[in-house]
Amino acid sequence: MAKKIRLQTDEDYGAYTMLALSCHLKDYRISFLINKHLKLNLKKTGDFQYYPLKTEQALRYSFYYYHDPERMISYYLLSNHHPDGKLFPLLKQTDYFLVIEGVLETKEKQEIIRTLLSVPLINMAFEVDMPSLKNIRYFLEDLEMHMIEIRKSL
Numbered sequence: 288m289a290k291k292i293r294l295q296t297d298e299d300y301g302a303y304t305m306l307a308l309s310c311h312l313k314d315y316r317i318s319f320l321i322n323k324h325l326k327l328n329l330k331k332t333g334d335f336q337y338y339p340l341k342t343e344q345a346l347r348y349s350f351y352y353y354h355d356p357e358r359m360i361s362y363y364l365l366s367n368h369h370p371d372g373k374l375f376p377l378l379k380q381t382d383y384f385l386v387i388e389g390v391l392e393t394k395e396k397q398e399i400i401r402t403l404l405s406v407p408l409i410n411m412a413f414e415v416d417m418p419s420l421k422n423i424r425y426f427l428e429d430l431e432m433h434m435i436e437i438r439k440s441l
Contacts, residue, residue: 303427304391306400307381309411314349317383318364320406322353325399329353329364332437337374337429339422348374352437360389363430375420384415386430 310317318329329351336345351364363386367374375381385403396414403412417423 302388302390303417304387304396305415305417306385306387306403307378307411307413307415308383308385308403308409309380310382310409312382312408314351314364314366314383317409318351320408321364321385321403324402324406327353327355327362329362333433335365335430335433337426339372346371346374350433352434355389358389360387360391361434362387374426377420378415380411 308317312320315331318331321327322329330353332350332352334347335350336347338345346369348369349366353362354360355362363384365374365384365386367378367381367383373379374384385399387399391399400412400414403409420426
């Protein structure tokens with residue numbers, strides 16, 4: 288009798304933190320405010336291309352990136368809006384996502400959220416429970432591929 292081999296994937300998203308933001312601002316304006324209040328240097332790069340599972344055509348979302356070399360943490364700001372669909376339809380009230388790649392203490396996450404909520408034009412900011420999002424694994428794979436392309440051009 289043949290032995291079944293099961294591939295186990297790593298579903299640990301510990302290296303990533305995703306914050307949802309709600310505001311009625313253009314992408315360049317929210318990136319400016321985040322840079323100012325969190326003391327980052329987010330810069331616009333090529334749009335993030337996401338391939339929904341049921342389509343072969345990529346949807347493009349505005350994308351900003353900053354890497355903190357001292358702390359080895361990367362920050363990504365992505366829009367949730369595209370005329371043909373949301374990046375994460377489950378979070379339809381969310382306008383932007385601030386994805387942080389790197390290990391953050393719980394206190395650091397709370398301080399980032401508190402700082403974002405102190406910005407008058409940001410209506411909502413909260414941490415997203417990433418495993419509850421449909422297709423999060425595919426999103427993270429596409430994000431990694433996008434960053435490989437960006438780093439080639441730097």
